[in-house]
Amino acid sequence: MVYTILAIDDDPSIVHLLKENLEQEGYRVLEGYDGQTALQLAQKVKPNLIILDVNMPMINGLKAFEFLRGRADTKNIPILFLSGEIGRAHV
Numbered sequence: 001m002v003y004t005i006l007a008i009d010d011d012p013s014i015v016h017l018l019k020e021n022l023e024q025e026g027y028r029v030l031e032g033y034d035g036q037t038a039l040q041l042a043q044k045v046k047p048n049l050i051i052l053d054v055n056m057p058m059i060n061g062l063k064a065f066e067f068l069r070g071r072a073d074t075k076n077i078p079i080l081f082l083s084g085e086i087g088r089a090h091v
Contacts, residue, residue, distance in 0.1 A: 002027070003027050003049070004027070004028045004029075004030065004045060004048050005018075005022055005027050005047055005049045006041055006045065006050045006051070007029055007030070007031055007032070007051045008032040008033070008034070008038040008052050009033065009053035010055075011084070014082070014084075015031050015033065030045060030047065034056055034057065034058060035064040036058060036059050038052060038061075038068075039059070039068065042068055043073065046074070046077065049078050050068075050077055050078070051079075051082050052079055052080070052081055053081075054082070054083040055083060061081060061083075
């Protein structure tokens with residue numbers, strides 16, 4: 001069974017790096033560059049894991065997380081937050 005990981009970050013170089021390294025390990029990686037795409041792909045594909053940037057324009061990672069946790073079909077998908085920011089996230 002091939003596990004699917006959804007990699008979402010507004011920095012394409014980060015997404016490319018994640019995709020390249022995870023695919024070398026045998027994972028299927030889907031890419032997205034904003035929170036809206038994260039929500040759409042998560043609902044459509046139901047990945048095994050979501051790697052989600054915290055700070056993105058429009059729908060940030062924390063808002064996307066809240067939305068996904070509020071839906072029965074996505075609430076159990078593990079989410080790993082990723083951020084290049086130094087300091088604490090504001091919730």
